[in-house]
Amino acid sequence: MSLGYSLVKLFLKLKGEKKSWSEDPINYVKKRKQDIYKPSSFLLSGCSFKTKKIADSSVTFLEPKQLKSDFLLIYCHGGAFVYGPTRENWVALAKIANQSKICAWMVDYPKAPENKIEHITDSVFKVYTEATKSYDPSKIIVMGDSAGGSLILTLAQRLVSEGSTLPNRLIAITPVVDASVSNVDIPKVDLIDPILSLKGVRSANLMCVGELPLKTPLISPLYGEFKGLPSIHLFMATNDILTPDQELFVEKIRNSNGEIEVIRGEGMPHVWPILPFMPEAKTGLKKIISIINSAVDNE
Numbered sequence: 001m002s003l004g005y006s007l008v009k010l011f012l013k014l015k016g017e018k019k020s021w022s023e024d025p026i027n028y029v030k031k032r033k034q035d036i037y038k039p040s041s042f043l044l045s046g047c048s049f050k051t052k053k054i055a056d057s058s059v060t061f062l063e064p065k066q067l068k069s070d071f072l073l074i075y076c077h078g079g080a081f082v083y084g085p086t087r088e089n090w091v092a093l094a095k096i097a098n099q100s101k102i103c104a105w106m107v108d109y110p111k112a113p114e115n116k117i118e119h120i121t122d123s124v125f126k127v128y129t130e131a132t133k134s135y136d137p138s139k140i141i142v143m144g145d146s147a148g149g150s151l152i153l154t155l156a157q158r159l160v161s162e163g164s165t166l167p168n169r170l171i172a173i174t175p176v177v178d179a180s181v182s183n184v185d186i187p188k189v190d191l192i193d194p195i196l197s198l199k200g201v202r203s204a205n206l207m208c209v210g211e212l213p214l215k216t217p218l219i220s221p222l223y224g225e226f227k228g229l230p231s232i233h234l235f236m237a238t239n240d241i242l243t244p245d246q247e248l249f250v251e252k253i254r255n256s257n258g259e260i261e262v263i264r265g266e267g268m269p270h271v272w273p274i275l276p277f278m279p280e281a282k283t284g285l286k287k288i289i290s291i292i293n294s295a296v297d298n299e
Helices: 003-015 028-034 087-100 117-131 147-162 186-190 198-209 243-255 279-298
Strands: 048-054 057-063 072-076 103-108 140-145 169-173 231-237 260-265
Touching: 003 279, 048 117, 057 087, 057 117, 072 087, 072 117, 072 147, 087 103, 087 279, 103 117, 117 140, 117 147, 117 198, 140 147, 140 279, 147 169, 169 279, 186 198, 186 243, 231 243, 231 279, 243 260, 260 279
Parallel strands: 072 103, 072 140, 140 169, 169 231, 231 260
Antiparallel strands: 048 057, 057 103
16 A cells, blocks of 8 residues: 555545445535536646536536547546535546547536436436537547446446447446445445445435435446447456445456456555545556547557
8 A cells, every 4th residue: 555545545534534424314415515516727737628518417628738639538427426526526537638638528417316317317318419419429438437437337328228329438437336235245345445335325326316226227237238338447446335246247247248347456445546646546547548548549
């Protein structure tokens, strides 16, 4: 474990992050205090940007200082479906856009509990559909972390079921794949997870589904369609309560002859590639940029 990660763990402990995720119901109002809806040029490392509304999502278009290709990265941030985007989301996306030299969209989708999963997923679908009017789907990469990771996986499953054109690939960072978080292996991981806890995650998911069951494929892609999905790059973390379900997801993909690359963060916490100060996070971001560059170069 690096010094940077040790400092991040200390900060998380002093901040009471784990404690906040142990509340039931989760205090989503308090969580939203860290949201940043209107970024600055400084925060985005010099990327030019503009924001517009698409199907109830606030979509911020980022253009890097140097643009080298006509690819687009669509990013759905995490936040348990109830908050976000945060500073970490914006900083990570700007770094990726600048270093891969492609345009990127930050999708600030409608949040629960005011909105339910049917509306949230439909909004993300309409954002993707809007993107295909300006970009060839073969040149669109879709990325998401945590709850956003769930949204991009369910988006791909919907595109397959409707026979729509798929994006080039998906980059899923420690995604929610089973909103019920009922896996028997989760409680023991909860003991070492420095961020998430079972109670808070399940509480947020319940706020999102409304009257639907937690295992509905709309919010739990583990129970959706696996055949015909685009190539997936999945970032996992051994110290993350969502990992046991992600292992099952990987197994289902491989049993369906799908293409998936697993990047496993040993000893890492939830959303480790976008956390600050950690050399491990820098390595994770470099891998994401490498995935994007490879897609661009192979087009």
